[in-house]
Amino acid sequence: MAQCEGKTKKGDRCRRDASADSSFCTIHQDQGIRARETREPEEWDHDAILKAALGFALVGVLLLLRFRR
Helix, strand or coil, rough: CEECCEECCCEEECCCECCCCCCCCCCCCCHHHHHHHHCCCCCHHHHHHHHHHHHHHHHHHHHHHHHHC
C-alpha cells in the first residue's frame, strides 16, 4: 500500500497507509475531496473570454461617449 498524501495539523505528511481506492487514508479523505474541488479548469474558454472583453470595451466606449458631452 502507498502512504497517505494527507497533511497533519502540524503540516507533516501523514504516516498512515492510504485506502485501496484513494491516495488518502480514512482520516484525511476530506483533504482529497477538497483537492479535487479546488483544481483549476483544464482549459480556458477563449470564445467566452473574447466576448466578455468585447462587451466590456463596448460598454466603456458608450459610457465615454455619453459622459463626454
